[in-house]
Amino acid sequence: MTGTGSISDIEPRLGYSLRVNGRDHEVDGAWVGDSLLRVLRDRLGLSGSKNACEQGECGSCSVRLDGRLVCSCLVLAATAVGREITTIEGIAPEDGLTDVQDAMVTEGAVQCGFCTPGLVMAIHDLLDRNPAPTALETREAISGNLCRCTGYGRIFAAVDSTVASRRDAAS
Amino acid sequence: MSVAIPETLEEALQVAAADPEVQVLAGGTDLMVEVNFGYRRPASVCALHRIAELHAQRQDDGEVVIGAMTTYHDMERGVIAAALPGLAQAGRTVGSPQIRNAGTVGGNLATASPAGDTLPVLMALDSTVVVASVAGRREVPISDFLVGPKRNALGPGELIVEVRVPHLRGPQEFLKVGARNAMVIAVCSLALVVDLERRRVACALGSVGPTVLRAFEAEERAAQEIDWQTGRLGDPAFAPEFGRLVAAAARPIDDHRSTAGYRRHAIGVLAERALRRSA
Incomplete structure (x- = not known):
């Protein structure tokens, strides 16, 4: 560490794959601390899960992780590797509603x-x-x-x- | 710098030994709030969710052994609901279904918040926290494990493996005051355990001190007042006195969630109510 870099220079960037709604998605250059919600919205373009409180209070980011309902803002995205993630985009039939x-x-x-x-x-x-x-x-x-x-x-x-x-x- | 997701406890202990600064991640319900708000920026993380043995609960020779990754959801059913009703009640008051699916008993212990909902129950039951490092295991009584507000007795490279909780015969209660029934951090909370075999009463208080407190004088008086043939109070008029004794044992402060005066009043109300239900 030289002390001259920005935070993004000195903090690790990660690449990994997440399985969302039955499909594998590559995530490149994510920060180690990124929440699943942030990765879903900002890197995978899945903006149906909403970002409001970022502390598990509001439920607007709810997804299923291995079948369990959780707040995606409280899931460290890099630890969701190998797990089955279901978002609001993945529950309805094509061009239909549940x-x-x-x-x-x-x-x-x-x-x-x-x-x-x-x-x-x-x-x-x-x-x-x-x-x-x-x-x-x-x-x-x-x-x-x-x-x-x-x-x-x-x-x-x-x-x-x-x-x-x-x-x-x-x- | 990396995210480690070990499959075994042995691997996790190796990670913790190699990098004592590693941020251990259980359910994420405390840590991720701090990360999202920029209060903490972990360089490396060790997530425990794949370690099967940490998710187990079992009954073992008069004890219930609860793996560190046991969630609040898990506490509401199975062996914990059957053998430790006070812990099941506490688990059910935590957050929302989303939080209960994620948050864990190990995380509650490690965070060591004075408001941790399982902690008064574990304290009233004289539970033992089992911690491990590459050097081996040690057993820490919970009263020694919770050393202060958000401070625990974990040493460098140590992880919580499980908590061992005596399986007692007798009523257990967990009561909590907050602004609503769901999604609240306790303004105050109380666990009451009546041990019909040993003829003892234990009462532990949350959110009214720097860490969870025991109300020893109130406990001893209650044990004298119970008719142990019936398990009921000899004189029901003792219940308000119990409330006063418990309130006197509290050491509350004013903060953004409540005033010290309200906390002291409310903990006395909870104590009286819990004793009336239990004895």
Whole structure:
């Protein structure tokens, strides 16, 4: 270390591969401390995961890592090598919506829309684990996703209507 | 300079021995906040998530052995929920599902925050922290492991391997005060353990001192007041007195989350409530 370089000169830059939405993506020149959220948005162009608090408080960056719902801002990107990452871009069929997304639109659960991708990820995670959640279970499941527009009522309605439509489809 | 992702504990200990400055990464819920905000710029990182033995939980001769990478999510089910209900309650109060899927007991211990949610329970249960380096293992009582606010007893090149928690018979409670039920760092928290075999009561307090505190005088008085034939208080009127004794044991400060006065009041309320539920 000469003491004359900028931070980017003296800090390591990494190259690695991440598996996102079933595809391998090369990441070049990332900083060792980059979060998964930063790499998804700024290096892979996957801007559906939103960046707000960067401390795990708001849930707008929620993704699935090996099937578990996590805040991508709290995942060190370089440690996600070899793990299966699913983002909001990877859950819907080509040119379509998931049933949760469709219910969010129908119920008017989207206002500014910033929290929506994270909430959709959290609601899918809930309904995969628990196809018939109680009101309390739903509240607990989305307690890490802040919405400052809707007051949550229409989001709960979207959960309920997804549960009902899945039940109807199964019977 | 690099990111190491060892597959075995032995490899991780080699990494830590070769580079004592390496930043160990468990669930990331504390470290990544500091990195994202530029408070910490690690030159090298050793991530522990691939080390299978650190993820295990098992019952072993009167103890529950909890691997350092056990998440809060894991604490809400399985052997921990069955044998350590106080720890399961504490785990459930942490953050949100996203945080509980990531944060770990080893990280909670290493961060050693006075507000760490598992710490009062582990303290009330007289748990033992098992740490390792290339030189071998040592067992550290949790009261010696938590040496101050955000300070632990880990030496250079040492990693937390597991925490060994006595499996007791009797009620356990964890209670916590915050601005809402989810996503809060404790304004104050309390763990109460009633040990029906040894006829002892243990009570540990979070966020009302530089580190987790035990309320020894309150514990001894409660043990005298319980009718051990029934496990209930001889006189229920002792519960408010227990609250006063616990509040007197607190050493709270004013900070951005609360005032010292509120913390002292609230910890007394939690103590009384926990004792009423347990005895």
